[in-house]
Amino acid sequence: MNHLNQSDRTHLHEYMQKATERSKYFIGYPIARDFDYSELYPLLELPLNNVGDPQVESTYDLNSRSLEQEVLAFFAELFKAPENNWWGYVTNGGSEGNLYGLYVARELYPTGIVYYSESTHYSVQKNIQLLNLRSIVIRTQENGEMDYDDLRQMLQMHRDQPVIMLANIGTTMTEAKDDLGQIQKIFRDLAIKNSYIHCDAALSGTYSALLKLNPGFDFTYGADSIAISGHKFIGSPIPCGLVLVKKNYKERIGRSIPYIGTVDTTITGSRNGHSPIFMWYAIKKMGKNGLIQRALAALAMANYTVEKLNSIGVKAWRNPDALTVVFPQPSYKLRQKWQIATENGKSHVICMPGVTQEQIDQFVSELEAELNENTSTPNRLLSSI
Numbered sequence: 422m423n424h425l426n427q428s429d430r431t432h433l434h435e436y437m438q439k440a441t442e443r444s445k446y447f448i449g450y451p452i453a454r455d456f457d458y459s460e461l462y463p464l465l466e467l468p469l470n471n472v473g474d475p476q477v478e479s480t481y482d483l484n485s486r487s488l489e490q491e492v493l494a495f496f497a498e499l500f501k502a503p504e505n506n507w508w509g510y511v512t513n514g515g516s517e518g519n520l521y522g523l524y525v526a527r528e529l530y531p532t533g534i535v536y537y538s539e540s541t542h543y544s545v546q547k548n549i550q551l552l553n554l555r556s557i558v559i560r561t562q563e564n565g566e567m568d569y570d571d572l573r574q575m576l577q578m579h580r581d582q583p584v585i586m587l588a589n590i591g592t593t594m595t596e597a598k599d600d601l602g603q604i605q606k607i608f609r610d611l612a613i614k615n616s617y618i619h620c621d622a623a624l625s626g627t628y629s630a631l632l633k634l635n636p637g638f639d640f641t642y643g644a645d646s647i648a649i650s651g652h653k654f655i656g657s658p659i660p661c662g663l664v665l666v667k668k669n670y671k672e673r674i675g676r677s678i679p680y681i682g683t684v685d686t687t688i689t690g691s692r693n694g695h696s697p698i699f700m701w702y703a704i705k706k707m708g709k710n711g712l713i714q715r716a717l718a719a720l721a722m723a724n725y726t727v728e729k730l731n732s733i734g735v736k737a738w739r740n741p742d743a744l745t746v747v748f749p750q751p752s753y754k755l756r757q758k759w760q761i762a763t764e765n766g767k768s769h770v771i772c773m774p775g776v777t778q779e780q781i782d783q784f785v786s787e788l789e790a791e792l793n794e795n796t797s798t799p800n801r802l803l804s805s806i
């Protein structure tokens with residue numbers, strides 16, 4: 422049989438309608454939705470695969486390596502990677518980039534200890550387990566940023582061991598940024614000999630670098646590797662990301678594999694060849710200036726959201742230059758409808774490109790109606806967080 426039967430067709434059709442409908446109420450995850458890649462659709466007919474190292478051609482010639490390399494070069498420049506001494510690849514997402522960064526760090530410092538804050542993304546803890554690394558969790562401040570006093574104390578207790586620092590450039594719940602300057606000052610004060618800094622910039626890395634936001638986190642600020650997600654700020658129908666490392670570090674990893682005619686320097690084997698093209702297209706179409714304007718518009722929307730929520734009495738706030746707006750959790754019903762992530766009583770809306778003022782207005786008015794309707798909840802909602 423070469424076609425769907427009627428019931429499967431109905432099932433698919435219903436699913437497609439539901440997905441389209443749910444996309445209208447998508448303000449709680451950091452995923453840009455304003456892209457149009459229709460020009461690329463013919464490529465979905467091809468099994469593009471960038472298996473192995475992006476810089477080494479493969480016998481598998483049906484790939485998008487040339488475009489991937491341009492994407493990597495764009496980000497290497499954006500993150501001020503040392504010229505002629507950087508390497509990277511387009512990953513399956515920020516989590517894989519974090520795994521890669523920690524993998525490289527472990528190859529350099531097998532006895533190193535990973536330090537990461539309690540606001541760190543869940544992928545990091547899993548990666549540490551996979552790599553069988555030792556680790557220490559550092560307390561966070563109220564806004565989600567690392568508590569540097571706690572870091573100093575922990576480092577002091579283990580100052581004879583190499584330090585593998587996991588710095589957050591935008592935490593998952595509050596979009597807080599750890600300050601590489603403060604971290605490195607502690608390294609110097611304690612005369613730490615061997616250290617490695619990986620920046621988990623999955624959430625905020627791209628627009629923070631485009632807008633040159635403080636604190637800086639690129640290679641000139643001391644990063645040894647940086648991971649970002651491609652489907653967040655850039656936007657992509659397929660989850661993707663990118664990792665960059667200093668090339669001399671990476672040279673410890675990877676074997677030549679005759680079967681694929683290239684070098685196995687990445688975490689996964691096959692890598693989808695389509696997402697580098699989506700990223701390439703976005704970068705080329707919008708250009709650096711277009712991307713900057715888009716980031717500024719998103720920040721303005723975040724500011725608008727805070728003000729709008731404050732205007733109905735909800736104690737909403739955001740970290741400086743953050744797209745993430747944090748507020749006390751609304752009802753389960755609203756969180757389900759608007760797909761709003763919640764942790765320890767805190768919820769957030771993330772004003773990624775594609776979130777519209779109409780959506781914010783609608784959400785806020787639904788929240789207001791809920792507050793007026795149920796007089797027993799306002800106290801909880803209005804209480805400070």
Ligand SMILES: *Cc1c(COP(=O)(O)O)cnc(C)c1O
Binds near residue numbers: 622
């Ligand atoms: C999204 C995110 C990740 C994981 O990225 P994926 O692309 O979902 O794998 C890691 N860290 C932070 C801070 C994130 O926001």
